[in-house]
Amino acid sequence: MGQNSPNLLWESLDPLPMQGPELGFHADDIERPDMEQESKQEVLENKDVIVQRVHIDGLGRTKEDCLTYEIADVFRAKNLIDVMRRAHEARQKLLRLGIFRQVDVVIDTSQGVDALPNGLDVTFDVTELRRMTGSYNTMVGNNEGCMVLGLKLPNVFGSAEKLTFQVSYGTKETSYGLSFFKPQPGHFERSFAVNLYKVAGQFPWSSLRETDRGVSTEFSFPLWKTNHILKWEGVWRELGCLERTASFAVREESGHSLKSSLSHSMVIDTRNSAILPRRGALLKINQELAGYTGGDASFLKEDFEIQFNRRLFWDSVMSASLWGGCLLPIGDKPTCIADRFYLGGPTSVRGFSMYSIGPQSEGDYLGGEVYWAGAVHLYTPLPFHPGKGGFGDLFRTHFFLNAGNLCNLNYGDGPQAHLRKLAECIRWSYGAGIVLRLGNIARLELNYCIPTGVQSGDRICNGFQFGAGVRFL
Numbered sequence: 001m002g003q004n005s006p007n008l009l010w011e012s013l014d015p016l017p018m019q020g021p022e023l024g025f026h027a028d029d030i031e032r033p034d035m036e037q038e039s040k041q042e043v044l045e046n047k048d049v050i051v052q053r054v055h056i057d058g059l060g061r062t063k064e065d066c067l068t069y070e071i072a073d074v075f076r077a078k079n080l081i082d083v084m085r086r087a088h089e090a091r092q093k094l095l096r097l098g099i100f101r102q103v104d105v106v107i108d109t110s111q112g113v114d115a116l117p118n119g120l121d122v123t124f125d126v127t128e129l130r131r132m133t134g135s136y137n138t139m140v141g142n143n144e145g146c147m148v149l150g151l152k153l154p155n156v157f158g159s160a161e162k163l164t165f166q167v168s169y170g171t172k173e174t175s176y177g178l179s180f181f182k183p184q185p186g187h188f189e190r191s192f193a194v195n196l197y198k199v200a201g202q203f204p205w206s207s208l209r210e211t212d213r214g215v216s217t218e219f220s221f222p223l224w225k226t227n228h229i230l231k232w233e234g235v236w237r238e239l240g241c242l243e244r245t246a247s248f249a250v251r252e253e254s255g256h257s258l259k260s261s262l263s264h265s266m267v268i269d270t271r272n273s274a275i276l277p278r279r280g281a282l283l284k285i286n287q288e289l290a291g292y293t294g295g296d297a298s299f300l301k302e303d304f305e306i307q308f309n310r311r312l313f314w315d316s317v318m319s320a321s322l323w324g325g326c327l328l329p330i331g332d333k334p335t336c337i338a339d340r341f342y343l344g345g346p347t348s349v350r351g352f353s354m355y356s357i358g359p360q361s362e363g364d365y366l367g368g369e370v371y372w373a374g375a376v377h378l379y380t381p382l383p384f385h386p387g388k389g390g391f392g393d394l395f396r397t398h399f400f401l402n403a404g405n406l407c408n409l410n411y412g413d414g415p416q417a418h419l420r421k422l423a424e425c426i427r428w429s430y431g432a433g434i435v436l437r438l439g440n441i442a443r444l445e446l447n448y449c450i451p452t453g454v455q456s457g458d459r460i461c462n463g464f465q466f467g468a469g470v471r472f473l
Contacts, residue, residue: 051075051083052110052119058126062099063158069186070094074122083107087122094124096188098162099155102127129154139168145468146170159185173201190221205355207246207364208253210338211238227267232293234260237338247362253337259297261290271309275470276379276396276437278317282307290339291330298330299339317396319377321473323348323404327369328411340367343406344427344458346467349373350402351429351449356459358406372422373404375473379435396435398447402473403428428453444468 054071056064070093077083087105094103103126110119135150146168153163162181168174177197184190195218200211214235221228237257241250264287271280284305291298303325310318329335342365344352358368379396405426409418433447445467451460 047079047118049077049080049083049118049120050116051077051122052114052116053121055121055123056126057123058128060128061131061158062126062128062155062160066159066185067094070097071124072186083120083122091124093188094126097160097183099129099160100126101129131155139170144171144173146173160188172203173199175199189227191219193218193220202242203355204242205342205353205365206337206367207242207250208337209240209242212236225268227269229263229265231263231265232261233263234258234293234295237336239336239338247364249361249366250337250364257297257336257338258295259290259336259339260293260295261288261297262293263288271307273440275440275443276435277307277309277319278311279309281309296333297336297339298333299335300328300330301339302326302328303341314380316378316380319379320375321377322372322374323473324372325370329369335369337366340369341371341406342367343371343373343404346445346447346461346465347469347471348402348473349404349427349429350400350431350447350465350467350473351451351461352427353459353461357404357427359408360457368406369408370418370422371404371406373402373473375400375402382434394437396437397432398435398445399432400447401428401430403453404473425455426453427451427455427458442468442470443472445472 051074054074056067056071071090074083074086074090077086084107087107091103091105094100103124106123106125108121108123110116110121131153133152133154135148135152137148137150139146139148147170148166148168150164150166152165155161156163160183164177164179164181166175166177166179175197176199177195179193179195181191181193184192195216196214197216198211198213200209202209212235214233216231216233216235218229218231235258237259239254239257241254266283266285268283269280271277271282282305286301286303288299288301290301304323306322308320312318325341327335327340342355342358343349344357345354349357355365355367357365358371359366378399380399382395382397403426405422405424407421407425409421411418429449429451431447431449433445436444438444445465447465447467448463449461449465451462454460
């Protein structure tokens, strides 16, 4: 479905494994200690050295030429401090390839007849991952959890490629996926991926069930300070009624359809954390064009996300977010319920039930073709905050004010009429609660919500509301 709806694409829930870093504090929150023994460091910085050789020990099926790019900077070091810093950076690059279980670094004086008095040898002692690994973990999506079983073949052809098969079983969704990932040697941020998937989900707010079978290819690359993803996707969608009481509007949507689309996303992210940031900003823009590469779905879809975070006094943080999107049908055929936007719930406009804002028929919510949502937050330490580095850093007190609207537009009315309709029937709410950060993986919220701007047909959650996920308004 829509960008802020329960999409049934393989990567739609933006899930992250719960087996991640230990719960703790961000590196950004740690006070940097003063450098000790400055005189010794000055000696090391002033002592010129030459890195004569770099060895990689422990390689089995990995091709050496694909690692040359990752360690090349070590040869450019000019002093001991620089050697240690560049060697550490090279170690991090080798680990991020996902093909080594362990990487150790040894720096020693050069040996042999051609050894220079100030020559150094740097050795990376690596331990490769097994040819096949399995995993079991849990994942968190937007107010949904699931169990995941995975089988991974790392370094399939010796150049950091990865073949993954994954099965997930969740509260509303079951999926199967096979993916192949290949990074560009020396530029791990540039990668190519192919995905085959089948996803079956249930959407009780729309009395709808959906099964997607699809294939997608995507190319990821950085450009200046931005990250981009170009993607083609072909998906066969089967829609059906979840309940016998489903409305006639949902029954009309039932059946099979084929969507073939080209999409592009751009992200600029300067936040220190994606889950509960204390500083930085986020800009994310998505475009999707369907119909020109085949299929019976034709539309142009645009949506964006903006977020600003600023640290205030007493370790408090002010945050502001704005979401928006527009779905423009191409041709005479109306848009599909699976492509529209959805709004409302503990991860978007709090104080409303999940996706219960906007057009509806006989109690079933049909989504909308245009929406906006904004929020202002104030995060403060708990009253019993024990100080930096303590358990209380995982919790924050949360005060919020959020609003939004979702509707359909008559695109022949003109921009002024569109703005007037978006400004009508605004839903908004305010409240306070507790936020728990689960490492840098997900976050939980327990809020007391007071919905105020309520329209006919909306379902509200007046009082306590629980939310879990990775993307919050």
